[in-house]
Amino acid sequence: MRGKIKIGFKIIELHLQKFAKDDCDRGHTMSGKLKMDEIAARTGYSVSTVSRVLSGKSYTSDKAREAIVSCARQLGVLDDLASGRLLINGIAVFAPQRTFIAQGDTYYLEVTRGIAEAVAPHDVYVSYCGLDEQRADIKVFLEKAGHKNINAIIIIGIDDPTIHKLAQSLDKPCVLINSRDKEGLLDSVSPDHRAIGYSAANYLFEQGHRRILNVTSLRRETMYWRLEGIKEVYRQYQLPFDAQRDLLVTEGFSEEETERAFADWFASTPPSAWPEVVFCAGLPMSVGIYHVLQKRGVRVPQDISLMTTYVWELDAPMRNETTGIAIPCRALGIEAVHLLQTRLNRPNAPVFNLLLQGKVYDLGSVTHATRHAARVSVSR
DSSP: OTTOEEEEEEEEOOTHHHHHHHHHHHTOOTTSSSOHHHHHHHHTOOHHHHHHHHTTOSOSOHHHHHHHHHHHHHTTGGGOGGGOOOOOSEEEEEEEGGGGSTTOOHHHHHHHHHHHHHHTTSOEEEEEEEEOSSSOOHHHHHHHHTOTTOOEEEEESOOOHHHHHHHHHTTSOEEEESOOOTTOOSEEEEEOHHHHHHHHHHHHHHTTOOOEEEEEEOSSHHHHHHHHHHHHHHHHTTOOOOHHHHEEEESSOOHHHHHHHHHHHHHTSOGGGOOSEEEESSHHHHHHHHHHHHHTTOOTTTTSEEEEEEETTTTTTTGGGSEEEEEOHHHHHHHHHHHHHHHHHOTTSOOOEEEEOOEEEOOSSOOOHHHHHHHHHHHO
């Protein structure tokens, strides 16, 4: 298998076929402005073939599809994206291998659920494949992306520049999620990591906090962007960011690993150097940190405040206890599908780079710095 995970094709068939038949019977198109038989007359294909193409069906020839879509585009039929039709036969989705294993990457799993949600009303093949983030299997990528039923590609969290270049060469619309090709030739949608880091840190500074321990993994470039947003707040308040004091880096984002790293840090740090707030890069990390504080008899938020980052949909059962900034993971998948549709409609449009914002939710685990100051005064 050479490390690859092949889940195969998933066919989602709902009511689009009925809509296409109704359109054909009534002689209307999806926009209500043009009849199916007019496109058929201009292209020389049957009305049923036109209906299949405009409904996103896969069992039509490339030549027919190209002619019909081109004609529909010229006549303005495709201008109204709110029509709900999806001009995609099949999507090959590539993501890190851990996305598709038990207890794997819940972040990217939620993104794939967004993709499935976006294509659910349509007749679309969706193929999922795991790749290495930095040194992906090129043969597997070309095999999956070049399949005859695939005419669009989504690449999630894969930073291998060779894969990005190959995607550009396939002449199929491709959208990157939470990644960026160095040449800037592929459409992309990502959380605005820098803005998310800035918003979280600025929220804490507005609460009067200045001693913040940032706990994160830096295994991907996106986490450096988030850290840059945090540092920007320090610069805004004219305070130095000291990596030795303000940053604890872990290899991954798991609860167990974070608990070990934070326990070691806590044991070697005198109370006088404790932070007012611990801000971590994921809810599992915050759970590990909370366990250490609890064992040490440190109360949250009375003694030390705690803030985290959410995968909003997946962390719903646990997020009610910890203040955090939510990342709209499922929306990343949904917006990626819309970007594919836009690229099919406007093949010569400029490259899109869509950034989604996070939102801070105050759930009680961060108290104002003046209360911490009072606690320190009393303890002294």
